[in-house]
Amino acid sequence: MRYEAPDSLDSAVALLAAAPGDARVLAGGTDLLVQMRADVLEPELIVDIKKISETRTVTEEKGGWRIGAAVTGAELRENARLKQAWPGLVEAANLIGSTQVQGRATLGGNLCNGSPAADSVPALIAAGAMASLVGPKGRRDLPVEDVMLGPRKLALTKGELVASFLLPPRPRGSSDAYLRFIPRTEMDIAVVGAGVSLTAEGGRVTAARVSLGAVAARVLLVQAAAQAIIGSTLDDAAQDRLEAAARAACQPIDDKRGTVEFRTQVAGVLARRAALIALERARNS
Amino acid sequence: MAKHHVAATVNGDEVEFLCETEETLLDVLRDTLHLTGSKEGCSSGDCGACSVTLDGRLVCSCLVLGCEVDGRKIDTIEGMAKGETLHPLQQKFLEQAALQCGICTPGFLVAAKSLLERNPNPSETEIRFWLAGNLCRCTGYDKIIKAVMETAGDMRRA
Numbered sequence: 001m002r003y004e005a006p007d008s009l010d011s012a013v014a015l016l017a018a019a020p021g022d023a024r025v026l027a028g029g030t031d032l033l034v035q036m037r038a039d040v041l042e043p044e045l046i047v048d049i050k051k052i053s054e055t056r057t058v059t060e061e062k063g064g065w066r067i068g069a070a071v072t073g074a075e076l077r078e079n080a081r082l083k084q085a086w087p088g089l090v091e092a093a094n095l096i097g098s099t100q101v102q103g104r105a106t107l108g109g110n111l112c113n114g115s116p117a118a119d120s121v122p123a124l125i126a127a128g129a130m131a132s133l134v135g136p137k138g139r140r141d142l143p144v145e146d147v148m149l150g151p152r153k154l155a156l157t158k159g160e161l162v163a164s165f166l167l168p169p170r171p172r173g174s175s176d177a178y179l180r181f182i183p184r185t186e187m188d189i190a191v192v193g194a195g196v197s198l199t200a201e202g203g204r205v206t207a208a209r210v211s212l213g214a215v216a217a218r219v220l221l222v223q224a225a226a227q228a229i230i231g232s233t234l235d236d237a238a239q240d241r242l243e244a245a246a247r248a249a250c251q252p253i254d255d256k257r258g259t260v261e262f263r264t265q266v267a268g269v270l271a272r273r274a275a276l277i278a279l280e281r282a283r284n285s
Numbered sequence: 286m287a288k289h290h291v292a293a294t295v296n297g298d299e300v301e302f303l304c305e306t307e308e309t310l311l312d313v314l315r316d317t318l319h320l321t322g323s324k325e326g327c328s329s330g331d332c333g334a335c336s337v338t339l340d341g342r343l344v345c346s347c348l349v350l351g352c353e354v355d356g357r358k359i360d361t362i363e364g365m366a367k368g369e370t371l372h373p374l375q376q377k378f379l380e381q382a383a384l385q386c387g388i389c390t391p392g393f394l395v396a397a398k399s400l401l402e403r404n405p406n407p408s409e410t411e412i413r414f415w416l417a418g419n420l421c422r423c424t425g426y427d428k429i430i431k432a433v434m435e436t437a438g439d440m441r442r443a
Contacts, residue, residue, distance in 0.1 A: 003289065003306040003352045026350070033348050034329045036307065046306060048353060074342065098418020099396065101330055103342040104349070187331075187417050 005048040009134045009163055012047050017136045017159030019045040025161050027055070027070040028104035030097065031113040047161075054163050055108065058082060063169030066132075069108025069162045077102070086167060087281060088176030088195060088274070092123035095180060098187055108162045111144065114152040117190040117214040121148070123178040125211035125221050126195035128168050135160030145211070145221040171207075174199040175281030177274040180213070181266050183257070190214045191258040194246070194270035198229070200282045205229050210242070210275070215250040215267050222249040225271055234279050242275055243268035289352040295320070296364030304351035311335045313351035314361060322362035322391045326420070333419035336392040337361045343399040345418075362391035365398065373443075374398055374436045383432035385423035393419045397433045405441055409434060 006012045016023045021044030026032055035041040049055045055070035058079055065082060073093040076082060083090045096105050096119050110120045111131065121144065130141040136159045144165070147155050156162070176197035182188035193213030199206050210225035225245040232238035252263035288303040295318065302317045311328075314320045314337070326332035328347045335346040338360045346361075365372045374397050377383070384390045393416065400407055400415045407415065412433050413426075421429065 001306040003350065005353070026353075028348075029350065029353075030330055030348050033309065033350070037328055046350075048350075050353075072342075097330065098333065099399075099415050100333055100336055100343050100345040100418045101348070103339070103344045186414065 002045045005051050007051045009052055012049055012052060012161060013135055013159050015047050025049055027106040027109040028072060030101050030105045031109060065167040067107060067165045069164055070106045073102040073105050085170050086127060086176055088178045089123040089127055092178035093120045095119045107165060111147055112154060112162060114148055114154055116151060116216060116218055119180055119190055119193055121219045122193045122195035122211035122213040125219055126176055126197040126209045128209055130166045131162050132164045132166055133160050134163045148218050150217045171199050173201055173282050175278050175285050177277035179270045179274045192263050192266045192270055194274045196274040196278045198278050198282060200279055203233050205232055205234060210271055212246060212267050215252040215263050220249055222246055229275060234275060239272045243272050246271035291352055291355045293354045294358045296360055306352060308351045309347050310349040310351050310354055311346040314346060320361055320363050324388050324391060333392040333396060334389050336395040338399055343396055362395055365394060373440055377432045377436040381428055381432045383425060383428040385425055389419060389421045393429055401437055405437060407437060
């Protein structure tokens with residue numbers, strides 16, 4: 001097994017594109033190393049992207065934010081300005097694993113591991129984040145909801161990698177929130193996750209995005225749930241519409257961590273609660 | 286495939302070693318550098334027995350490749366005592382019997398030290414969340430949490 005740690009995106013792309021066998025990008029390694037140890041993956045080449053500056057930096061750009069794909073959860077939490085602008089995204093990233101895992105785990109890795117239960121992905125989708133992909137044909141930006149196609153299936157072509165995420169500018173009165181259900185307080189995989197990002201003027205929601213995780217084969221952008229609250233003050237009727245739209249979008253599996261009925265029920269509850277938290281934050285922002 | 290030549294700083298000492306790509310930092314620490322204080326519990330980042338700091342950041346050494354640490358600074362449990370003088374956390378764990386079999390103890394100590402460096406006055410809740418990635422199967426959590434709280438108090442008064 002080869003290991004390369006190039007210091008430029010061009011070199012990383014060239015290595016990935018030329019690899020004859022399975023080539024894997026290494027960001028934080030908290031999924032990759034576990035899968036290698038379990039013999040789920042036996043890559044011929046590992047390309048460590050942490051020496052590439054774009055993947056490791058957080059910068060304010062075009063009124064929004066660019067977050068490197070290999071920035072760790074701990075680093076996101078320590079960025080006070082980012083946390084103020086996108087508290088929901090930062091809290092989602094910080095729900096992943098332990099303190100030790102936080103020291104390594106990254107947004108790029110969480111997305112590209114291809115799990116529908118990834119905690120940071122609903123928050124990224126709710127945020128309207130674009131994934132900035134770099135490959136042999138150059139750079140392209142893809143909405144995060146279009147990157148993951150199904151469990152372990154990504155829209156990335158051979159040689160392509162996620163270099164960074166671009167978060168849009170934040171109008172006044174905007175905020176976000178992410179909630180997940182697990183059977184205990186932390187260190188577990190989401191049974192359901194819900195991310196909501198919204199903008200409010202005078203207590204009325206003017207824009208919203210709602211995303212649900214772990215209730216389908218991919219993380220969902222639920223436009224009907226957003227439509228259910230846009231124009232409202234998130235009064236009881238709007239909350240009921242939001243819950244119903246969130247539940248209607250669910251196509252979950254039955255497994256040891258949750259039944260179809262339970263996941264569907266909880267998806268509505270979490271979407272409602274996340275929306276209320278986001279609105280409260282937006283009022284105070 | 287030739288082995289990787291890696292130069293790093295471990296507990297303040299400059300070290301060089303050769304490793305295969307698939308060897309983890311934990312493998313290198315234990316098998317090559319013979320620093321066996323860091324323990325292998327789960328090898329999947331769940332138990333925290335292999336906790337070390339990498340450039341000051343708490344990580345599981347089982348989730349880091351040996352070849353990733355070239356040029357970097359690693360601190361392990363072996364660097365915690367200064368000569369014969371135990372770190373206050375080590376002393377407190379002994380005094381309060383905050384351990385039973387001891388396998389999880391190096392990880393708890395390294396993780397707790399990392400917490401107190403960032404937050405000298407953590408609440409019980411903050412300690413419990415910070416240490417949630419360190420598992421003790423002898424069920425010694427209460428004594429461990431109490432020892433960390435008392436050490437924090439002692440260190441603030443010192």
